[in-house]
Amino acid sequence: MPDRQVERAVQLLDELERNREMSAVDVEHAVYGVLTAAGYAVSTPSPGRPDIGIDMEFQGRINGEPERVGVEVKSHRGKVSGQTIYKAMDAMRATGLDRILIVALGGYSNLALERAGIERLGKVDLLDIPDLRSWLQRHETFDEPETKSxxxxxxxxxxxxxxxxxxxxxxxxxxxxxxxxxxxxxxxxxxxxxxxxxxxxxxxxxxxxxxxxxxxxxxxxxxxxxxxxxxxxxxxxxxxxxxxxxxxxxxxxxxxxxxxxxxxxxxxxxxxxxxxxxxxxxxxxxxxxxxxxxxxxxxxxxxxxxxxxxxxxxxxxxxxx
Structure with a gap:
């Protein structure tokens, strides 16, 4: 990412960690801003569309391959339950997405981590805010590839x-x-x-x-x-x-x-x-x-x-x- 994009994404992540009183809508807007600042073309469901468990969608290179990624944001400070993982998998199948990214401010229950375990590797990523920082650094947008040795x-x-x-x-x-x-x-x-x-x-x-x-x-x-x-x-x-x-x-x-x-x-x-x-x-x-x-x-x-x-x-x- 260019330096200005990195700076903006970091500012938004800092705000998410610092402000524990943000509304659910504001948290979603902040995550949207982070992904946009990182260079992804992010889209949100059209108004009036039924809620199927996806707050936004973007395309990017995940582990080197182009993928459509759905994002579900959990703004509450409690741990995400295992049932959320099943709903995310259902949403991915219903929409034809390649991957689901769940961003949770409150972390994940042991059952949620278990259900997103080995059998679903490569399908569901469970991230909190520190993880999202690292995730953005590891994955690429659709920029032209650099010359490599x-x-x-x-x-x-x-x-x-x-x-x-x-x-x-x-x-x-x-x-x-x-x-x-x-x-x-x-x-x-x-x-x-x-x-x-x-x-x-x-x-x-x-x-x-x-x-x-x-x-x-x-x-x-x-x-x-x-x-x-x-x-x-x-x-x-x-x-x-x-x-x-x-x-x-x-x-x-x-x-x-x-x-x-x-x-x-x-x-x-x-x-x-x-x-x-x-x-x-x-x-x-x-x-x-x-x-x-x-x-x-x-x-x-x-x-x-x-x-x-x-x-x-x-x-x-x-x-x-």
Whole structure:
């Protein structure tokens, strides 16, 4: 956005946060002004049209794709209920919109957040005023695209792939193996790790090297295969993790793991964890939440990285995707 548009949008957002006595109509006008100041062409329902749960509509590029977005503004200071989410979904279907953006001054109940969860990723965005600030910074109007370097284009493409897998997990097998490594590099970077994706040749058994804000190192090895991973790959990661002095190693295998690896390594006491396609999708869904400002991790990055994975002493896992 141009500087003057940014300044005007910020002023309106400040007013929304500061003035708790604004009427419902004034709040809607302020949100309309914010979106207009941000460069969106916003339209409102014509007078006399039945209220179907949409206060205004605009077009924009959401995650790189042009979409029609409906906006519902909840001006009361109480938390939005779960029923509001169902009504928003009904309104989206009735009007042919691509997405619903709900802006609530009072936040959202746990049930509302749950109902707008994984099964509706990419359809409903729940934002309060601070979230709306971040949302505007992340999404674009229909301006002419800027000239970008090849590296920038590749990074953008990998982020798009991660967002796609978050909502369509079964397409994970359509991703090329090298793109999977790059994709996960973008995911880890967005979640808060300092990330280095190693060159494909002579990577030394490390596909992605991570460092968390506390300075702890983690090693991620990615086996994006249809077949199951055997003992050799696990042993190599155990050795590399020990040699590099990493806090933990994570082996992600899209096709899962052969039963025999647990027979041969069950007594190994090494900080190595195993994850399958479900773990990769879970990471992409965490990335989605971080990108849309609907979620920030409550636990440490280490907990986020190793959640839903197995130690070598655990039973084997079979992918469900």
């Amino acid at each position: 090849v590296r920038q284009i590749l990074r953008h493409a990998m982020r798009e792939l991660a967002l796609r897998l978050a909502v369509e997990p079964t397409e994970i097998y359509d991703v090329e193996w090298r793109d999977m490594e790059r994709l996960l590099g973008e995911v880890f970077q967005r979640l808060g790790f300092t990330t280095h994706v190693t060159p494909s040749a002579k990577d030394g058994g490390i596909d992605v090297h991570l460092v968390d804000p506390e300075g702890r190192a983690f090693i991620v090895e990615v086996k994006h295969w249809l077949s199951k991973v055997g003992t050799g790959a696990v042993k190599r990661l155990v050795e590399v993790t020990a040699r590099k002095g990493a806090r933990s190693g994570l082996l992600l295998a899209t096709g899962g793991f052969a039963d025999v690896i647990f027979d041969g390594l069950i007594e190994v006491k090494a900080p190595v964890r195993l994850g399958d396609a479900n773990k990769i999708v879970s990471l992409c869904q965490a990335f989605y939440r971080a990108e849309t400002q609907l979620w920030q991790p409550d636990n440490s990055l280490e907990d986020l990285l190793l959640a839903e994975t197995l130690a070598l002493s655990d039973p084997p896992i079979v992918p469900t995707i």
